[in-house]
Amino acid sequence: MKSSSYILFALTVLLGLTLSSCEDLTERNKNPNNPTEVSPNFILTYVLTNTGKLVFNLGNDGSKIGAAMQYMQVGTNENAAVVNQYAWTQDDWRGYFDILRNNQLVYEAGVRENNKFFQSVALVMKSYLYGLLTDLYGDIPYSESLQAKAGTFFPKYDNQADVYKGIMTDLKQADALLSALEAKDAIQPTADVMFKGNAAKWKKFTNALRLRYAMRLSEKKGEMSAMGVDIVAEFKAAADQAFAANGDDATIAFLGTEKDNSAKGGPMNSSNPNFLLKPGKPFVDKLLALKDPRLHRVIQPVQRKWDRSVTRETVVTVTNLFGENYSVTLVPADDKSADTSLYVGLPVGLPITQAISYNKGSDNTAYHNERNPYISFLHERYRKNADPLVPMNLMTYAEVEFLLAEAAQRGDFGITDAELHYKNAIRAAMTKMGVFESNAFNFDAYYAQPSVAYAPAGNKLERIMEQKWISSWFGVESWFDWRRTGYPALKAGVVAQYGDAIPVRYIYPSPSLDPKYLVNYDAAVSRLGSTSFIPSGQSKDHHYAKMWLLQGTSKPW
Template structure:
């Protein structure tokens, strides 16, 4: 891609208004039609909303990560190769650099006006987006990016270690700025759709991200130390002022008013209800095995259930713990192989013909390929424009508690009480999913041998399994799996490259300009070759290892 000039601010203003209602222009800026005078408040709305949508899309709508972590599978041939076979192709990063270009305007104007809140917000968002980019791709344009105005159209790809150092530096500087706010350092509360101008919450957000990246770099402690980044110091400082409840979450809901500000699965964006994506069987089966109350928040019962206790088709009104009622036809089970569960996930990596007909048994009825009634659908909320339980999460309190639990277990980050943090993390996830809107015995759930921290032989695996469940449709579980190898997920039979799951996104289709190719080829050369890359293929491949996991032996050799 080329790094052209800054996106039209008129377009930014319009998009911001569409996403989250604008105020009287005189309340924010005297002349919003002049690019030089456009308020950072308008641009901030655009940056926050589009960052939220980008994170959401990677986990829910992009489906690559959701499929890799086996939250979902595709039951028809539409996109099934990408989802079920991990046939990943080049992935554009235009959205992220567009966000970064606009975010840079916020930072520059914050410096010019000596507004430390705008500066702190912009540095936090810059760290978040650049951190995501390097997490996805590896080496990326960083130090020379966003400089098209000064003639740098083909920036170099900085080494991943340098990008992570920049991320940690930005976050630390953001915390310093946000710790020294004065009355003059303010933003418009309605433009800050994340925290309403609350600098203390932004500071907690920045510190929580420091925890995320300090742990993500744990296996590269020595290399980061050589770059003057002390991960333990970073972690200890950040842990003292990070998220302490779900009220701190960096999370936004879709307004659901127009296509631009609605969830992709809702009718404003999907005239035909999306039943293509099915919940993955390993995920569903784990929730069933634990009698996990989040199951019925996220997934619907089957429409037709195989059952050994009925002798003829019987329609049953099934009500879940939240009072939602479903009409389910109980069908006499005729084969031992029938999945008789009320909730049925689609197995991982089935050939298309098998995926379409999975669990139909001897039912010869021709159903729409996307609507096999013997497989569960995602909950109806994923086909709405907005829903209270379908947020755009950037980082949550639950994730922070899981980070603290793992750090305490590791013993070299200064954190303590691994079990206490682990338990708080699970409870926070359940609270966010609305489990406690009804009477529920959390202690009984936690006491199960398969949940309790003290009952686990491998405590890191136990932490990561629950973090995986709590990260439903999120993307952090993929980065955690890549770092730890947990949960121990297996590829399906149609996976393109054998038993392994992919570990990175491929760069966008290369621009053929010689300067661009020089930088691109240098970045590809630094990727680690693996046995899953066929002979003669480029290392710009989903199974090439980026620096952060090179030499770790994880998630696979």
């Protein structure tokens, strides 16, 4: 990313602090002694970069979703109960609405300047952010939100179905606007840190999101049809207009030059290297079983490896598929239960004392809680300010191909050749992770494995979703996919706080005690579906309550 993009980023962080107010910002920015208008270009940069960081942090760096999808666990007592045991508490959504307020300014500027490009981009980002909110929480403030300047301080929580209808409507409108752009409609390339002002790519992103949400609603087609939204028609209309290559991805790179534009795990944002996160054993074991080269891109070998072929400690150099060298000490294995793998993940949901000392066996050395050398660390790139393989992904071509594969497998979305799309999806995901930089990797041999290939799979939907889970490493879509399909068939850990199940929603932020707020909050909570995992006497505002999207589907449990 060019230096000009960084300058704009720094400027718009300052703008964002000003623009987060609920005041009439159009009026605030008018000075009779120095009349100015804030350019929507500056505000757009703020919207995009902060959305990217928000999505990145949802799945990375010790997130609840990353743990729920068993990409990682916490190998120390710090935050272990929340992450490993699903002891989820309230989640703040002010950051989402801060971005949405700024995004509304972009839309209003587009209307004021009769610029269809700004209008369409703002509609896409509005859909993306409200989509995340309703995916996470269920019913949310939507139709009455962002209206403080009109006196609406306590917006109602719209039914989730109405929110999804609004999202599908806005994406369809954005697509129409992008198809009708004129020469006067433009965005500064430096302000658009995602697509550099490329309208064709914004149109592909718009239609990729239509595919995502049409499939999200696949189990609710009848109810959405009654509301005037034909999910199948929406999918068909978008299918050949979405991402067609990795170069289309909705991705923003970290710059790594200062705290605000650096990844959370790097030294700009963390005074100590983050070693408390450990790769989850189910994920590591799956990659090992499939001989998946992405293992070497995201996980390091153990520093001390139990080995039954040595009689004394022996230091060796291990070179991974991509030529990276690691020093590994082979330790005589005197315990049959020792994990002798070169790559060792932390089992899901262990009690804290067991997680800290996992796989140490007879080694009584007092290692730092975060640096147990018998468990693999995440790859070094997750402790850097920036790395080409650790971007902020809003949506990828690989996801689109997985969606097309699923649509073809289901058979009612007008898409054919599920295997072709499935294979394309795996190849695209591997390309994004730089797998083909290794001459030692043979994709056809990988795909030919009975546990990877589409044709031999007894449950083809499960096969698609398993590979999508692998490809969504540290992303949030795998959680949303798992909720609606039940795949992959992940099991909760032994000390999961509320039983043998993985959570299905975020808990609303702590409610305001103002009666005008509580009436709306209570109405939303009353519409949540109670489940057997919610202890008697506890509120239905719970991470095991089912939102409308899951009610009546028997998914994921």
